Amino acid sequence: MQGVGPGSVLGGRYAVTLRTSEGAHHERWRANDHTLEREVVLVCFPAGASVAPAALDAARRAAGIEDPRLVRVLDVGTDQGVGFIVEEPLTGAVPLSHLLQSGGLAADEVRRLTGEAATALDKATHRGLHHLALSPSSVLRMPDGAVKVRGLATEAALTDADRLSDERASRADAVGLVKIAYAGLTARWPMVAVDDGLIPAGSPVGLEPAPTIVGGVAAPSEIAVGVPNDLDLICRMTLGSGRRGPVSPGDLALQIAPWPAEMATSDGATGMRLRARDDHESLEPTRVMPSVGAGVGAAGIAGAAAAGAVAGDGGSGVGGAGDGGQHDTVFFDRVGDEGADRSVTATQASGDRLPGGIAAAGAAAAGVAGAIGDRVGSFARAAADKAAARAAERRASRDGDLDDFDGEDIGLVDALDEAPTTRLEPPVPVFGRDAPEAPSGTQSRIALAIVGVLVIVALVIGVSNVMKIGQHDGSAAPAVTVTKTRTPTSTAVPSQTTQAPPTTTEAPPAAPVSVVGGKSFDPEDGNEADQNVKLTYDGDLSTEWRSRWYGSSTFNGKKDGVGVLLDLSAPTVVKEVELVLGAKQDVTVYVTDSGSTDSLDGAQEVGSKKGAQGTVVIKAGGELKPASKVLVFVTKAAPAEAANHYRAQISEVTVR
Numbered sequence: 001m002q003g004v005g006p007g008s009v010l011g012g013r014y015a016v017t018l019r020t021s022e023g024a025h026h027e028r029w030r031a032n033d034h035t036l037e038r039e040v041v042l043v044c045f046p047a048g049a050s051v052a053p054a055a056l057d058a059a060r061r062a063a064g065i066e067d068p069r070l071v072r073v074l075d076v077g078t079d080q081g082v083g084f085i086v087e088e089p090l091t092g093a094v095p096l097s098h099l100l101q102s103g104g105l106a107a108d109e110v111r112r113l114t115g116e117a118a119t120a121l122d123k124a125t126h127r128g129l130h131h132l133a134l135s136p137s138s139v140l141r142m143p144d145g146a147v148k149v150r151g152l153a154t155e156a157a158l159t160d161a162d163r164l165s166d167e168r169a170s171r172a173d174a175v176g177l178v179k180i181a182y183a184g185l186t187a188r189w190p191m192v193a194v195d196d197g198l199i200p201a202g203s204p205v206g207l208e209p210a211p212t213i214v215g216g217v218a219a220p221s222e223i224a225v226g227v228p229n230d231l232d233l234i235c236r237m238t239l240g241s242g243r244r245g246p247v248s249p250g251d252l253a254l255q256i257a258p259w260p261a262e263m264a265t266s267d268g269a270t271g272m273r274l275r276a277r278d279d280h281e282s283l284e285p286t287r288v289m290p291s292v293g294a295g296v297g298a299a300g301i302a303g304a305a306a307a308g309a310v311a312g313d314g315g316s317g318v319g320g321a322g323d324g325g326q327h328d329t330v331f332f333d334r335v336g337d338e339g340a341d342r343s344v345t346a347t348q349a350s351g352d353r354l355p356g357g358i359a360a361a362g363a364a365a366a367g368v369a370g371a372i373g374d375r376v377g378s379f380a381r382a383a384a385d386k387a388a389a390r391a392a393e394r395r396a397s398r399d400g401d402l403d404d405f406d407g408e409d410i411g412l413v414d415a416l417d418e419a420p421t422t423r424l425e426p427p428v429p430v431f432g433r434d435a436p437e438a439p440s441g442t443q444s445r446i447a448l449a450i451v452g453v454l455v456i457v458a459l460v461i462g463v464s465n466v467m468k469i470g471q472h473d474g475s476a477a478p479a480v481t482v483t484k485t486r487t488p489t490s491t492a493v494p495s496q497t498t499q500a501p502p503t504t505t506e507a508p509p510a511a512p513v514s515v516v517g518g519k520s521f522d523p524e525d526g527n528e529a530d531q532n533v534k535l536t537y538d539g540d541l542s543t544e545w546r547s548r549w550y551g552s553s554t555f556n557g558k559k560d561g562v563g564v565l566l567d568l569s570a571p572t573v574v575k576e577v578e579l580v581l582g583a584k585q586d587v588t589v590y591v592t593d594s595g596s597t598d599s600l601d602g603a604q605e606v607g608s609k610k611g612a613q614g615t616v617v618i619k620a621g622g623e624l625k626p627a628s629k630v631l632v633f634v635t636k637a638a639p640a641e642a643a644n645h646y647r648a649q650i651s652e653v654t655v656r
Contacts, residue, residue: 121173128534
């Protein structure tokens, strides 16, 4: 991009160092912030491009959302014909597109990545912001497993895709997240356009497109193994011909919850356990030969579990009754664990590695006895001794030369044939042996007497209250003072009368009227952030509707003003309107029955304020006719911190 390169300085503080990616409309660079002495990321694009103002505004609005799963926007600006957005650095982060280079991820990890991203975008949806350009490069995984989503609102603005209504944009993000889940499960990208083609389908770099079938793409379960039924069904419904499925990111998060709190420890393809973040011990392989599986059975499984072994195929090859144990299984024993040490020691007791079933049987039997210990009793100990003795006999018969071993194997069943038939030791009781003594006869009678007295007292109170039903308590009713007026005469003395308290003539305070909907009001363009109008009546003072940026407070001299047109629950005689404004503006309030957004014809003026800021109450100057809509019209926009930046902004509207 012209004006950006290694050594360039933007905004007087950001020194560009290295370009990390390049898109159709923007580039992403690493840079150093000389003011705060930190590394940052710059998203650069031509400041003269038609999408530049929308991208800068989207970045400013995205900066107001606090969520650890969203990449933070630190600054925005333009310099030397280059518009730039400053993002936090993500040291060590890996995009999902890179994670999928070696194949799909584990289903639990896909569920976690998708769920965390959906939760973050759901929070942004409540502030009127959407992503609309989701791809595997938009979702990143940090070294500690944390999930980050970048490009909120800005990616859509840079690609000119932010043209959808709030409802359709939420649906588009939900479909984009389902496509992310599909890619995570299959390492393929579904070439499906979002929202009837307004967001075109495109294959991310490095991912093959998903195979297509009649009405959509093939289901994940037809491409990969181990796909959970719920994820498979959501992908079928959302990416199929019916175009059903979740309607928003929050809806998707509810459908796939719950998900693991931490990063998955399996690679999803082979089931091999991955090293945990705090796992500093080395992993040593111990191979169990096929002939041993038939005899290991339940005792072998217990010994392997106690030794800290993790089977690559989920343990299906360890002598289970289902397959006869005829699998070539690899266990990874963690060196340093007590049970694993015993297993390896038993296997290598002769100083040389033993071949075939002798080494495996000795390791399995010793692992059983060493890991469970005295709790199992003499049964397992005898099995271990027998296996070791048989191994020693065979070594002695071959004078220590194992090269001509004839392949005769020994299973754990053979080792247990001559074991004594001793019973297992009983488990430790849950409770102590000393049970509390039963209460004596005297104690029982006292307890029954107390319960009887309480029952009698309750009955007496209940009967007394029932008898009083329908009777008044005898107290005198409050006296009513009647004021009589007598016309005095010359010979009669007027009787004394009790004066009634003066009555008030003030009208009761006006009651609030419900606002049930609304849209922006722009006589020239017809649309000023319609999706954010609901923020003016959501009851949250921290949210607000904002118009686009203008170069002057009079809307560049091309408009009389912009505002919001709110729908009331029923035609109402409006007496006052309370506004909460975040900056100084000139506002005029009207009531009308017209739904037009480009004309004030027929509107009744409630009142106006100049330089209004904070909480402002505008009362009607006279009796108005019932109306079903209220128009808050900003005729002079509020200035921003940046030069030549003005816009209308309304936090809350209350109609009474």
